[in-house]
Amino acid sequence: MRKKTPPRLRLQPRRPRGRPKTGDVEALESRLAAVARQAFVLNGYGATSMNAIAKSARVSKNTLYTRFPSKASLFQLIVAGQIASVIEELPSAFEEHAESLGDQLRAYVDLALRKSLSKDVLEINRLIMGESYQFPELGEAARARFQTGIQRVAHLIKVHAERDRIPCRSATAAAEVFMYSVYGWYTFVVVTGRPVTDRERTAWVGNAVSAFLASRSTW
DSSP states (O other), rough: OHHHOOOOOOOOOOSSOOOOHHHHHHHHHHHHHHHHHHHHHHHSSTOHHHHHHHHHHHHHHHHHHHHHHHHHHHHHHHHHEEEHHHHSOTTTTTOTTSSSSSHHHHHHHHHHHHHTEEEEEEEEHHHHHTTTTTTTTHHHHHHHHHHHHHHHHHHHHHHHHHHOOOSSSHHHHHHHHHHHHHHHHHHHHHHHHHHOHHHHHHHHHHHHHHHHHHHHGGG
């Protein structure tokens, strides 16, 4: 029986020699992050070395370490890209006065969950769940991403508390409760590996937001 050949990283085109121009730095960092992401998903975070990333990206180790002093910094950029992709797709009228708190919460959470259930983000989240016990930097990156969500929801709550003239004792505490319920649903879906349709996701978000708003007087 022929021995199965392990998957290999795709080599990137070799970068021209010399120091990158200012305009090329962002593209270089994005390319390095993309190579690192591929390596992390393919081989695991712990099994991926900075040397392997440099070799696959066809850059010198000095170039890699100049841009990213550690694997953790590369991973943080990958997660930051996930956050940015959600923010970029938020409805253009997200902050419009005509929208209610419920409308904005549903729009934000449904988009965040849709992104989080996509193949690329699922792969990273499974990596975090599988290796964060051994590499705390993975858990820290996930915590920072989660805090971004809490801050956004807390901001919405504060804005609408003033707009609707409904007092709120702690917008952050309320946002934490809501976001932990969202995280619990998402984690269950990831752990069970159960496919979720757009209709099922949207229905759950609607129910979760309705239940959350029903307790608004206690916030």
